[in-house]
Amino acid sequence: MSSLNILIMGVAGSGKGTMSKLIEERFNIPHISTGDMFRKAMAQRTKLGVLAEEYINKGLLVPDDITIAMIKERLSQDDCQEGYLLDGFPRTLPQAKAFEEIANETGRPIKIVINLEIELSALAPRIVNRRLCKNCGAIYNTVTMPSKVEGICDRCQHPLVHRSDDTIEGLNVRIGEHQKLTAPVLDYFLKEGLVIKVDAGRPVEEVWFDIKKALENLNDHD
Numbered sequence: 001m002s003s004l005n006i007l008i009m010g011v012a013g014s015g016k017g018t019m020s021k022l023i024e025e026r027f028n029i030p031h032i033s034t035g036d037m038f039r040k041a042m043a044q045r046t047k048l049g050v051l052a053e054e055y056i057n058k059g060l061l062v063p064d065d066i067t068i069a070m071i072k073e074r075l076s077q078d079d080c081q082e083g084y085l086l087d088g089f090p091r092t093l094p095q096a097k098a099f100e101e102i103a104n105e106t107g108r109p110i111k112i113v114i115n116l117e118i119e120l121s122a123l124a125p126r127i128v129n130r131r132l133c134k135n136c137g138a139i140y141n142t143v144t145m146p147s148k149v150e151g152i153c154d155r156c157q158h159p160l161v162h163r164s165d166d167t168i169e170g171l172n173v174r175i176g177e178h179q180k181l182t183a184p185v186l187d188y189f190l191k192e193g194l195v196i197k198v199d200a201g202r203p204v205e206e207v208w209f210d211i212k213k214a215l216e217n218l219n220d221h222d
């Protein structure tokens, strides 16, 4: 079986984080989220974190050179040898081109791109009600998927937080960034024939069913 190297794409609130957790558990590959990496750096107040925060809190993308350097280092680590799941990267064409170079250099080319498709009108309630466990990364929704005890993670009992960029204003900027800068990345991978499109407006179990099936088929045909 060759390595399961996956990209997951979709606008903010399309469910990338939720699906990534499920893929990570089922296929036992590291979930690499540039958003999570930036948030960790922000919490630790590192130089990278302080710099990234300025962009993230406005809903803007962090500059390419910083993001590419961070991912290059991460993809070279040993745990990516058997496969990896990239969530939220690449998000611009220069990132996509740099990524292909890195993937070829490290002998870890991409096998499939999962694109989560959703109506923009469905995003606001998902974003405003989203809660995140800072410790284990579990994602909740106060209305559709609440934790058993309000504000506490079911899995690890740590407090849940509301992301500083999960506001209506932030969402609108992120949608604009997605349409302007990330849509061309999808076209790029579509031309390479790597993309599967998934209707992400459905309940979690249904979206997961389709993704799991597609990834299992891919594994079976190796």
Ligand code: AMP
Residues within 6 Å of the ligand: 012, 034, 035, 036, 038, 055, 056, 057, 059, 060, 061, 062, 063, 067, 087, 088, 089, 090, 091, 092, 095, 165, 174
């Ligand atoms: P996410 O957790 O994927 O929603 O990302 C949160 C924020 O982190 C984004 O709105 C961007 O500000 C920043 N970010 C995450 N990934 C990237 C990327 N590949 N390029 C630039 N900025 C990013």
